[in-house]
Amino acid sequence: xxxxxxxDIHITVSEGASLELRCNYSYxxxxxxxxxxxxxxxxxxxxxxxxxxxxxxxxxxxxxAEFKRSQxxxxxxKPSVHWSDAxxxxxxxENSGGSNYKLTFGKGTLLTVNP
Amino acid sequence: xxxxxxxxxxxxxKEGQNVTLSCEQNLNHDAMYWYRQDPGQGLRLIYYSQIVxxxxxxxxxxxxxxxxxxxxxxxxxxxxxxxNPTAFYLCASSSSLAGADTQYFGPGTRLTVL
Numbered sequence: 001x002x003x004x005x006x007x008d009i010h011i012t013v014s015e016g017a018s019l020e021l022r023c024n025y026s027y028x029x030x031x032x033x034x035x036x037x038x039x040x041x042x043x044x045x046x047x048x049x050x051x052x053x054x055x056x057x058x059x060x061x062x063x064x065a066e067f068k069r070s071q072x073x074x075x076x077x078k079p080s081v082h083w084s085d086a087x088x089x090x091x092x093x094e095n096s097g098g099s100n101y102k103l104t105f106g107k108g109t110l111l112t113v114n115p
Numbered sequence: 116x117x118x119x120x121x122x123x124x125x126x127x128x129k130e131g132q133n134v135t136l137s138c139e140q141n142l143n144h145d146a147m148y149w150y151r152q153d154p155g156q157g158l159r160l161i162y163y164s165q166i167v168x169x170x171x172x173x174x175x176x177x178x179x180x181x182x183x184x185x186x187x188x189x190x191x192x193x194x195x196x197x198x199n200p201t202a203f204y205l206c207a208s209s210s211s212l213a214g215a216d217t218q219y220f221g222p223g224t225r226l227t228v229l
Contacts, residue, residue: 009155032215043119043205043220044158049219051215090157103218 002027004093006106013081014114021076021109023065023091031093033074037107038088047089050074051096061085069088086113117142119221121206126201126226128193130228136191136224138206144219146212147189151175152223153205164189165212193226201228 003026003075025031032051036044048059055067065076074091091106119140140147146165150158160173166182178197183189189208195199197217204224209216 021219032218036220041203041223041225043222046217046219049217084129103160105157105159107155 001097002031002093002102004091004106006089006109008109009107010110010112012112012114015083016080019076019078019081019085019111021089021091021111023074023076023106024072025074025091025093026028026072027093027095029054030069030096032096033065033067034092034094034103035059035063035074035076036090036092037061038090040087044090047076047107052067081111083113083115088112116185119206119219121204121209121221121224124222127225127229128226129225133192133194134226136193136204136226138189138191138204138221140187140189140206140208142208142219143186144208144210145186145207145211146216147183148207148218149179149181149189149191150175150205150206150207150208161191163164163212189222193219200226202226 005024007022034049035047038044047058047063050057050067057065064076088108088110090108094103122137148163149161152158157177161179163180164170180192206221207218209218
């Protein structure tokens with residue numbers, strides 16, 4: 001079955017430190033992959049997406065993600081975290097072919113930023 | 116400004132009552148979706164619609180119903196048959212159902228059953 005897994009439920013980092021949030025996927029073929037961010041009580045905002053081509057994807061707010069086929073991963077990174085980055089982050093995947101629509105979300109990683 | 120609006124932001128209902136959540140978009144998108152979010156569970160798809168007058172069940176459609184009479188509107192009714200309706204509900208839209216079309220989300224409605 002198709003799935004997206006975020007192994008870390010909660011991560012705490014200090015402001016200014018680097019960040020990496022993990023995402024693993026299980027699909028028959030290379031899926032479309034997305035990272036969304038959600039502030040408390042708000043909707044989801046798209047940070048970046050991967051469809052094909054360059055495996056390093058740049059997004060908004062200084063985030064980037066790297067697609068690694070050999071590891072079935074699509075980890076989100078940021079070189080220096082700001083207090084405003086505290087939020088919940090969701091990785092999502094979708095089949096890149098076929099007519100059956102299905103966007104599958106991971107369960108999210110809650111990011112806490114210490115001053 | 117183009118976007119998705121959901122109303123109300125907070126909703127309280129008594130057990131046994133049906134309640135309807137509103138979702139409106141002015142992005143001229145064909146596809147619309149409803150998700151349910153529970154703590155630690157990510158988002159689960161309730162219903163989706165590709166075009167007007169057409170909609171499909173998602174993974175957890177039991178106890179919910181939808182309509183799509185207008186392109187910009189996709190209301191969700193939580194019926195009394197839904198066993199555990201307390202949750203955060205998110206509406207989304209995209210240009211089409213194609214995977215290359217990004218889904219954009221509304222601000223959500225928090226439903227609490229008393």
